[in-house]
Amino acid sequence: MLDLTTTYLGFDLKNPLVASASPLSEKVETVCKLEEAGVAAVVMYSLFEEQIVHESLELDHYLSYGTEAFAEALTYLPDIGRYSIGADAYVAHLQRVKQAVKIPIVGSLNGVSAGGWIKYAKKIEDAGADALELNIYYLPFDPDLTSAELEDNYVKLVSDVRAGIKIPLAVKLSPFFTGMANVMRRMVEAGADGLALFNRFYQPDFDLEALEVVPNLVLSTSQELRMPLRWVALLYGQIKADFALTTGVHTAEDVLKAMMAGASVVMMASELLQNGLGRVTEILADIERWMETHEYESIRQMRGSMSAQAVRAPHDLRRSNYMKVLNSFRYLP
Numbered sequence: 001m002l003d004l005t006t007t008y009l010g011f012d013l014k015n016p017l018v019a020s021a022s023p024l025s026e027k028v029e030t031v032c033k034l035e036e037a038g039v040a041a042v043v044m045y046s047l048f049e050e051q052i053v054h055e056s057l058e059l060d061h062y063l064s065y066g067t068e069a070f071a072e073a074l075t076y077l078p079d080i081g082r083y084s085i086g087a088d089a090y091v092a093h094l095q096r097v098k099q100a101v102k103i104p105i106v107g108s109l110n111g112v113s114a115g116g117w118i119k120y121a122k123k124i125e126d127a128g129a130d131a132l133e134l135n136i137y138y139l140p141f142d143p144d145l146t147s148a149e150l151e152d153n154y155v156k157l158v159s160d161v162r163a164g165i166k167i168p169l170a171v172k173l174s175p176f177f178t179g180m181a182n183v184m185r186r187m188v189e190a191g192a193d194g195l196a197l198f199n200r201f202y203q204p205d206f207d208l209e210a211l212e213v214v215p216n217l218v219l220s221t222s223q224e225l226r227m228p229l230r231w232v233a234l235l236y237g238q239i240k241a242d243f244a245l246t247t248g249v250h251t252a253e254d255v256l257k258a259m260m261a262g263a264s265v266v267m268m269a270s271e272l273l274q275n276g277l278g279r280v281t282e283i284l285a286d287i288e289r290w291m292e293t294h295e296y297e298s299i300r301q302m303r304g305s306m307s308a309q310a311v312r313a314p315h316d317l318r319r320s321n322y323m324k325v326l327n328s329f330r331y332l333p
Contacts, residue, residue: 002288003298006040008242008264009131009168009194011104013040015287016259016299017280020196020246020267021046021108021135021172028093028100030277035101037280042103043267046110046135047090047120087120091127104130106170109161110137117157118164131168134161134192137199151183155190162191170194170244174201175227184239194242196267197228219270224248229261236262236307252286259299260306 004015019025019034019042031042098105107124109117109132121132134157140150162169169191175198177183184195205216225248232243245258246267258266271279296302304310 002291002296003300004284004287006259006264006299006303008041008244009106009170011041011130011168013104013265014038015040015284016255016263016265017284018043018244018265018267019272020269021133022269022273024269024272024277025097026093028096031097031105032100033277034272034280035103037277038284039280040103040265041106041130042097042101043106043133044090044094044097044108044129046108046137047087047124048110087123091123094124094127094129098128106131106133108133108135108172110135118160121161121165125165125167129167131170131193132161132165133170133172133196134158135172135199136174137201139201147178151177151179151186154183155186158187158192159190168193170196170242172196172199172246174199175231180231181235181239184235184241188239188241192241194244194264195239196244196246197231198247200224200247219274220248220250221270222248222250222254225254225257229257232258232263233261233307236304237309252283252290255283255287256290256302257306259302260304262304262307264303 006013006016008016008018015038017039019031019039021043022045024034025031025042025044034042094105094107105128107121107127107129109121109124121134124132136154136157140147158169158171171187171192171194173184173187173195187195200220202215202217204213206212207214225245228245228247232245236243242264243262244265244267245261245263249255249258249266249268250271255266291297
């Protein structure tokens with residue numbers, strides 16, 4: 001019998017398919033359907049720093065409006081500090097999800113500052129989350145902010161959150177670091193148990209008629225698998241953490257490539273949003289067929305078999321492959 005089990009963040013999972021942070025987790029019934037379809041775990045949609053700060057300031061404005069109109073009104077409302085309506089709703093939803101399913105549920109925090117994030121991480125832990133994914137999504141547009149300072153801030157954030165919770169901690173990184181391997185190692189040394197590669201930055205567009213900046217969601221394709229695939233293959237065995245490959249996973253072949261690179265799990269959203277939750281069942285069946293045809297007995301058997309540590313020509317994962325790709329193209333006018 002084929003063994004599709006794997007481990008991630010200390011959890012024994014029935015297969016490597018995990019639903020990544022997305023609108024898929026906004027409804028309890030959808031998470032239940034994901035479990036029925038066969039996903040091994042679900043990462044909740046992210047609780048955003050901007051969302052909490054915005055709602056806190058908005059509520060503070062309405063509660064304090066008019067309190068200085070009369071002297072006797074100055075103390076009619078207590079000083080209750082920063083309010084976390086967004087956080088409370090998120091925690092309540094997470095509790096409902098946890099009660100409805102048996103698979104591990106990973107909370108997700110999206111932010112770049114420390115301070116209150118430790119409190120929110122603790123709230124997510126207390127709500128029953130099995131693990132926490134710290135989703136670092138930040139555009140460093142300040143020309144006075146150096147890359148070294150930015151990396152130090154990230155590492156401190158991971159360290160502070162790690163000190164505040166006991167559940168496993170994963171960090172979801174963007175691919176835009178000069179010293180990627182060094183950043184990953186520092187994250188693990190700061191307390192990250194897992195690394196999710198990579199966060200997709202959703203770029204805004206311009207509306208030329210309205211002259212406005214507008215959101216424009218473009219779902220991933222399998223072509224985007226190559227960047228995280230390469231980095232997982234390069235760093236498998238060197239960085240002592242579980243890898244989750246979380247960009248461009250759409251097919252059984254994508255999953256198998258990720259496992260051979262050294263990933264513990266894959267995380268998908270775009271494929272399920274585009275083609276339905278039934279794709280989970282189809283992909284798992286395709287994986288089993290491929291394994292039977294190629295005489296693999298387990299996922300563990302293939303993990304890391306195409307990593308830099310295992311292939312005969314590891315330099316193909318590095319610089320020399322760049323030249324081979326360029327030389328492989330022929331222009332025919």
